[in-house]
Amino acid sequence: MAMMRRCSTARRVLLLMMPISSCNLSMALLLIDTSTARCAVFIRYGEKNTAQNIEGARGQDARLAPMVQNALRAAKLSPKNITRIGVLVGPGAFTGVRIGVAFARGLGLALNVPVLGINALDSFALAGADHECSAGVCAIGRGELAFRLCRDGHLQGGYETGQEKDVIAALHAFGHGAPVVISGTAATKIADDILSPTDMSGVDLAIIADLIDANALPNLDALPWYHRPPDAKLPGGITP
Secondary structure (H helix, E strand, O other): OHHHHHHHHHHHHHHHOOOOOOOOOOOEEEEEEOOOOOEEEEEEEOOOEEEEEEEOOOOHHHHHHHHHHHHHHHOOOOHHHEEEEEEEEEOOOHHHHHHHHHHHHHHHHHHOOOEEEEEHHHHHHHHOOOOOEEEEEEEEEOOEEEEEEEEOOEEEEEEEEEEHHHHHHHHHHHHOOOOEEEEEOOOHHHOOOOEEEEEOOOOOHHHHHHHHHOOOOOOEOOOOOOOOOOOOOEOOOEOO
């Protein structure tokens, strides 16, 4: 079963490598997000030019390669224009995260380009970096939330988790009574008079592109991020 999945991913990567006519010579950054309830592809090339394709989450495994190919075609680019790849590694759905990571790593290997792992918590936290205090907050199941703090445009500490009431208390303490701008899938869930929400069901990939260009994101490996061993198992009961 695992071999079949690897072969399937390889076939989609080879399909993507097929030439596209009328290509330009721009270097391109490709971003991929299948970690949430969507399948999203974003390309930045040239002088801040972009092409993107965003669809629902159903059938991510089969649709991701054609979506990348369509975005490249819209930009009149070839896969050979891609010089960097970024992929969301979590928090998110077990299967969705693994689909995006496997595809990005396979494509990066085929093109011999670096693949950057991107934690959505970092991106959400930095989305509010123009405020003194901001945080990225996402639901991670079992009533728990994961969060990352940012002060004056700089990420603080590591990735933290806790029950909702404990996370709210931690955010209040972080702001010392001042408003904390929170972004993420759980932002509106925990908003109050001190925590100011910016609801996002998925990370804004244009913001991520800006953060990568500014070298503002941590240099993470392209591996699925789980705050605890996932509930799902690989065939044979193997923990991923």
